[in-house]
Amino acid sequence: MALLVALPIFVVAFSWVLPKHELWAHFFENLLPSLIHSTVILLVGVGIGVTLLGTVLAYLVVMVEFPGRQWLEWALFLPFAIPAYVLAFVYLGVFDYSGYAQVWMREALGLPGFDIRSGSWAIILTFVLVFYPYVYMMARASFKRQKTNMIEAGKLLGASPIRVFFKISLPLARPAAAAGLLVTLMETLADFGVVSLFNYDTFTTAIYSAWGDFRSIEVAAQLASLLVLVAFFLIHFEKKARGQAKYYSTNVSNKKPYQAHGAVGWLIALFVFGVFMLSFAMPMLQLLIWGWGAVASEWSAKYFDLISSTAILTLSAVIITLMIATVLALPNRCKRGSIWLQSVIRLATLGYALPGSVMAVGLLYGINQISAVNIYFGGESINHIVFGSIALLLFAYVSRFMAIAYSSIEASAQQIKPVFTQSARLLGASRLKLVMQVYLPMITPGILAGGLLVAVDVMKELPATYLLRPFGWDTLAIQVYELSAEGLFERAAVPALIMVLFGSVLMLIFQVLDKHSSKGA
Amino acid sequence: MIKILIFSLLATSSIAAVSAISNDSVTVYSSRKEHLIKPLFDAFTKDTGIKVNYLTGKGGALIERLKLEGKNTKADMFMTVDAGNLWYTGSQGLFQAVQTQVLKNNIPNHLRDPEGLWTGLSVRARTLVYNTERVSPRDLSTYADLALPQWEGRLCLRTSKKIYTKSLVASLIYHHGEGKAGNIISGWVNNLAATPNAKDSHVMNAILSGQCDVGLVNTYYYGRLVEKKPNLPLKLFWANQDTTGVHVNISGAGVTKYAKNPKAAIRLLEWLSSAKAQAIYGALNKEYPANQSVAPDSVVSAWGSFKQDEMNLSQAGILQATAVKLMQKKGYR
Numbered sequence: 001m002a003l004l005v006a007l008p009i010f011v012v013a014f015s016w017v018l019p020k021h022e023l024w025a026h027f028f029e030n031l032l033p034s035l036i037h038s039t040v041i042l043l044v045g046v047g048i049g050v051t052l053l054g055t056v057l058a059y060l061v062v063m064v065e066f067p068g069r070q071w072l073e074w075a076l077f078l079p080f081a082i083p084a085y086v087l088a089f090v091y092l093g094v095f096d097y098s099g100y101a102q103v104w105m106r107e108a109l110g111l112p113g114f115d116i117r118s119g120s121w122a123i124i125l126t127f128v129l130v131f132y133p134y135v136y137m138m139a140r141a142s143f144k145r146q147k148t149n150m151i152e153a154g155k156l157l158g159a160s161p162i163r164v165f166f167k168i169s170l171p172l173a174r175p176a177a178a179a180g181l182l183v184t185l186m187e188t189l190a191d192f193g194v195v196s197l198f199n200y201d202t203f204t205t206a207i208y209s210a211w212g213d214f215r216s217i218e219v220a221a222q223l224a225s226l227l228v229l230v231a232f233f234l235i236h237f238e239k240k241a242r243g244q245a246k247y248y249s250t251n252v253s254n255k256k257p258y259q260a261h262g263a264v265g266w267l268i269a270l271f272v273f274g275v276f277m278l279s280f281a282m283p284m285l286q287l288l289i290w291g292w293g294a295v296a297s298e299w300s301a302k303y304f305d306l307i308s309s310t311a312i313l314t315l316s317a318v319i320i321t322l323m324i325a326t327v328l329a330l331p332n333r334c335k336r337g338s339i340w341l342q343s344v345i346r347l348a349t350l351g352y353a354l355p356g357s358v359m360a361v362g363l364l365y366g367i368n369q370i371s372a373v374n375i376y377f378g379g380e381s382i383n384h385i386v387f388g389s390i391a392l393l394l395f396a397y398v399s400r401f402m403a404i405a406y407s408s409i410e411a412s413a414q415q416i417k418p419v420f421t422q423s424a425r426l427l428g429a430s431r432l433k434l435v436m437q438v439y440l441p442m443i444t445p446g447i448l449a450g451g452l453l454v455a456v457d458v459m460k461e462l463p464a465t466y467l468l469r470p471f472g473w474d475t476l477a478i479q480v481y482e483l484s485a486e487g488l489f490e491r492a493a494v495p496a497l498i499m500v501l502f503g504s505v506l507m508l509i510f511q512v513l514d515k516h517s518s519k520g521a
Numbered sequence: 522m523i524k525i526l527i528f529s530l531l532a533t534s535s536i537a538a539v540s541a542i543s544n545d546s547v548t549v550y551s552s553r554k555e556h557l558i559k560p561l562f563d564a565f566t567k568d569t570g571i572k573v574n575y576l577t578g579k580g581g582a583l584i585e586r587l588k589l590e591g592k593n594t595k596a597d598m599f600m601t602v603d604a605g606n607l608w609y610t611g612s613q614g615l616f617q618a619v620q621t622q623v624l625k626n627n628i629p630n631h632l633r634d635p636e637g638l639w640t641g642l643s644v645r646a647r648t649l650v651y652n653t654e655r656v657s658p659r660d661l662s663t664y665a666d667l668a669l670p671q672w673e674g675r676l677c678l679r680t681s682k683k684i685y686t687k688s689l690v691a692s693l694i695y696h697h698g699e700g701k702a703g704n705i706i707s708g709w710v711n712n713l714a715a716t717p718n719a720k721d722s723h724v725m726n727a728i729l730s731g732q733c734d735v736g737l738v739n740t741y742y743y744g745r746l747v748e749k750k751p752n753l754p755l756k757l758f759w760a761n762q763d764t765t766g767v768h769v770n771i772s773g774a775g776v777t778k779y780a781k782n783p784k785a786a787i788r789l790l791e792w793l794s795s796a797k798a799q800a801i802y803g804a805l806n807k808e809y810p811a812n813q814s815v816a817p818d819s820v821v822s823a824w825g826s827f828k829q830d831e832m833n834l835s836q837a838g839i840l841q842a843t844a845v846k847l848m849q850k851k852g853y854r
Contacts, residue, residue, distance in 0.1 A: 364586065469576075471575075491556075
């Protein structure tokens with residue numbers, strides 16, 4: 001099953017068997033040196049940014065009591081619901097040379113204008129604001145599980161809150177933060193929407209150039225396989241960084257170790273609120289302004305179709321992905337050392353680093369190869385049955401988003417202490433009972449978090465959906481893209497707002513389930 | 522549960538397949554966006570009773586899908602923008618030749634493939650746009666002259682990754698040769714006031730806000746902008762009027778090689794070239810009709826007439842790879 005999930009990976013790896021293309025010389029000379037340079041800068045910048053922002057925010061909302069903490073803890077998840085390219089679009093509209101912010105700066109303050117798309121800092125900042133929730137979410141869950149008595153001990157020994165953060169909390173949260181960082185870096189590698197809006201060249205640019213400009217699907221696949229290789233190393237380093245560290249803890253306490261009073265409290269509140277403003281409230285306001293005037297002309301009965309297609313696809317993809325991810329994560333936790341299982345899992349989770357359209361075309365090629373083999377043995381082509389079927393689209397989602405479901409479930413499976421298994425065994429529990437009554441309840445928070453992430457990602461997914469969907473299965477993301485690609489931002493704001501609403505509802509459901517499950521534990 | 526789900530999903534997709542093959546319907550793959558084609562298809566269905574199923578997508582991706590589906594494709598027609606894309610689709614053997622009297626009467630020769638593989642359905646011009654408060658039209662002349670030192674720090678361009686830029690540069694290579702075209706691109710890159718923009722609308726915003734003074738746009742983006750805000754200090758300038766003429770491109774369509782219902786597809790193609798459909802085309806998107814008997818939309822006619830570049834449009838496809846390599850060499854992002 002997991003091998004099947006990795007089909008697109010095999011397709012791109014196989015591309016090296018094909019003869020070398022003369023295009024490589026041109027790419028080596030003119031594109032790759034600068035692309036690799038800018039990709040590395042982007043990854044390093046985004047990596048540092050999301051790790052800092054994500055863990056600091058998570059630490060603040062979990063460990064410190066400050067004004068507005070309760071609702072900010074949940075509000076910080078909301079940027080998840082906005083597709084990255086929509087956010088990038090709004091930022092450009094507001095902060096580029098012709099945007100309100102710069103016009104105001106020039107006219108009211110007399111400052112010189114500048115091109116925010118030159119250099120790397122603006123795009124890095126955009127990615128950080130889009131992707132910090134990955135680290136925030138995982139670090140928050142991990143901080144929540146930390147024993148408060150360790151922190152109390154640190155306090156008693158006279159350590160400052162900042163020292164406690166760096167010496168106790170951060171090392172404890174490292175596995176979770178690393179998982180969030182990994183997801184972020186893979187997502188950044190695969191991104192095409194934000195980088196094309198900023199016209200910032202990354203490795204993905206070369207893949208699209210090979211395919212779109214030079215019509216060479218072979219070179220595109222070869223380049224994509226390099227991307228997969230990078231992802232492979234990232235995963236490897238993440239595992240290494242995590243090391244053999246096992247931070248088990250069980251007791252969850254709702255008491256905050258730190259109380260921030262007075263000015264400090266308000267400063268913290270201002271900082272957290274500022275992040276929320278910049279990453280969610282401000283873009284939402286802009287979307288509302290755009291959407292307000294357009295809603296009358298844009299809204300039609302068609303939206304019921306768009307909404308139901310989006311909902312059905314999202315729900316089905318989430319259920320299938322979670323089931324496979326759980327099946328992969330559990331035995332991996334319990335029977336360690338199976339190299340075969342480890343490699344299968346690695347393959348199955350690599351799809352996340354592939355740009356959506358590369359993965360989609362890779363799938364079509366894979367199916368085509370299966371057909372060719374089938375025909376060779378006297379059978380028939382299966383292309384017309386599989387192409388444009390929902391099964392194929394769901395397959396693409398599962399293949400692409402397996403990594404997030406898996407890493408989130410795996411992170412919470414880290415809590416399963418060997419002693420649980422042993423004591424359950426001693427008490428004579430059957431294997432089934434062990435799984436149902438011990439393992440599953442313990443990894444429920446991970447399943448919920450993974451489910452939420454997959455749901456929001458599937459809802460926002462564009463390139464694979466655009467190419468693989470059956471007739472009549474347009475989604476909200478497609479509507480946003482089609483309208484904004486033609487410059488109709490006001491109308492595009494309408495489906496974008498519906499998506500955000502959807503995402504917020506998902507977040508709300510998650511919040512309720514999360515509270516419920518942490519009470520039960 | 523999952524089995525039931527998958528079964529019902531497969532069932533729905535095969536029902537869709539059956540209905541797509543029935544006689545009174547035609548299936549279109551389109552890289553033109555839904556909101557631009559749906560009004561046309563609705564009008565066609567009203568006129569003829571033939572239902573249109575359509576699937577929108579990105580041009581390159583849809584071409585791959587057509588290729589892989591081969592004989593089993595459900596598509597009777599493929600509709601896309603840019604002559605380069607149409608030429609490439611034809612060169613991959615995905616279109617069948619269609620030469621009917623109606624098409625010959627409605628659409629001029631240079632907007633149709635010589636073998637009848639594809640037909641242009643609308644014309645878009647890519648030309649200069651400038652800030653009327655900062656630039657005198659007397660200083661403007663050709664695409665090539667935007668490379669002159671007088672425009673240093675005053676030029677905004679759209680990204681080289683967009684197909685419209687590629688086709689324009691292909692026309693420069695066609696007219697001037699690769700060497701001189703390369704010099705022009707270097708000059709452009711040198712004159713840029715900002716990183717090339719993702720969209721034509723961003724180029725116009727940059728010019729309006731004073732980041733730069735002059736740029737290149739497809740006229741319909743300008744048309745949509747001035748329709749909403751008529752009094753902007755922004756004007757079009759027809760390029761190369763004393764030399765080769767304004768670079769034009771087309772959107773168009775062709776009947777697929779393995780169309781299940783080629784009759785209905787041809788009927789749709791002919792209908793799209795008719796005066797009625799061409800007027801809808803022009804009004805929807807502020808493009809120039811391909812059918813010369815139809816006057817452009819009133820917003821569009823106000824810009825006056827101009828001399829068109831008569832380079833055969835298949836050159837845009839033939840020279841596209843050369844154009845991209847050249848831009849990548851010269852550092853035009």
